[in-house]
Amino acid sequence: MNDALYLGLMSGTSLDGIDAVLAEVSDTGLRVRAHAATGFAPALRAELLALNAPGAHELHRAALAANALARGCADLVNRLLAQQDLSASEVRALGAHGQTVRHQPGLHDGTGYTLQLNNPALLAELTGIDVVADFRSRDVAAGGQGAPLVPAFHAAVFGRADADVAVLNLGGIANLSLLPAAGRGEPVRGFDCGPANALLDHWHQRHRGQPYDAGGAWAASGTVDAALLALCLQEPYFAQPLPKSTGRDLFNPGWLDARLAQLPMVPRPQDVQATLAELTARSCAESLQRYAPQGPELLVCGGGARNDDLMARLRRHLPARSVQPTDVRGLPAQQVEAAAFAWLAHRALERRPGNLPDVTGARGPRVLGAIYPR
Known part of the structure; x- marks a missing residue:
């Protein structure tokens, strides 16, 4: 088929806000035409973070948060379309990932699940665009992890x-x-691989009152605490065989606090931040060396690609490799995941598989996503 316009929406586990990408998508490729982003209101960000753990009235609160997320997504979509002088009818579909608040695909009794807060029916109502959502559940139903889903897009x-x-x-x-x-x-x-911005942002917010460590400057001012790093690296997840996926269910403030409690003295806050940055860089580098020892180039996307300190740590651990943001290949780092869900929406409408069984462990290729007509 000819290229069609799709929208992709992503609000990731870093909880830094919503990214929207407008892209021309076909069976042979994708070209981004426009990108827009918006941060979360502090109250919504706090509620989405709180909903990652059990709490009072959480079903009611989750429904309200999903409504607020859908309205924020719709506002961003409508603003992006207005900027591009496009009508909703010119967009074939919108891929909306939703906000992950639970990810438990590997429960031993076969009842694994993954849960993304979303209200795709409301999003379709507010935008007038067909919405494709709930991408991960079909892979989990087929025995897979439901994550990560982006490798198929990365390959494309x-x-x-x-x-x-x-x-x-x-x-x-x-x-x-x-x-x-x-x-x-x-x-x-x-x-x-393991934690990235989830723990870095949490620690920075706790001690500096800001949602993230801009450029990794605070981490760069600290010194890695060897004892804390060693305790963190003992986490069994790092040695777990493939397929595997994780989230805030494991790598959360309680996980960090439990390791800090084992130290005879808590390090300076900036030293903890440096240690968390080193944990991310080292766990990622060791994963790459373990599964791809021959040294392919490494392209980096997501918010961490803008963290100068974290990128420098990766390069120190991978001196023989080229480590660059995906911008060098024509797709800016902050747009990659939203673009992936535009691409996955296209795959769903064309009834083409969106998962890779070799990645997720699913029993076979599956069409991902549920369609909510405009």
Whole structure:
């Protein structure tokens, strides 16, 4: 089919806000035409963060938060369309990931699940655009992790015929896609490496009162605490075999506090921040070295690609590799995940699989997403 316009929406585990991408998508590629972003109101961000843990009246609160998220998404979509002088009828569909508040795909009794807060019916009502949502559940129903879903998209836009490529998304959680050269006939692989901005942002907010450490300046001012880093690296998740995925269910403030409590003396706050940055860089670098030791180039996307300190730490751990933001390949780091959900919406409408069983562990390829007509 000819290129059609799609919108992709992403609000990730870093809880830094909503990104919207307007893109031309076809079976052969994707080209971003416009991007817009908005932050969360402090009250909504606090509520979305609180809903990652059990609490009073959480079903009622989750429904209200989903409504607020949908309205924020609709406002951003309508603003983006107005800026581009487009009508809703000119957009074929909108892919809306929603806000992950639980991710438990690997429960041993087969009752695993993943939960993203969203109200796609309200989003369709407010935008007049077909909405595709709930992308992860079908993969989980087929025995998969439901995450990460972006490796298939990474392969479509960043894969090369002549060389291996690795793509690292540094959102709230870090996830890695390994894209072998097309001619080798090897499968794409991908998995969550561990924490990224989720813990960095939490610690910065707790001690500095700001939602994130701009450029990683505060982390750069500290010194890595070797004892704390060692305790963090003992987390069994890092040694867990593939497929695997994780989230705030594991890497949350309680996880960090439990390790701080084992130290004879809590380090200076800036030293904890430096240690968390080092944890992210080291766990990502070791994951790459373990599964792709031959040294493909590493493209970095997500908010962490704008963290100068974190990027410098990655380069120190990977001295033989090129480590660059995805901007160098034509897709800015902050737009990648939203673009992925525009692409996944296209896959859903064309009834084409959106998952990769070699990544998620699902029993086979599946069409992902539920469609909410305009």
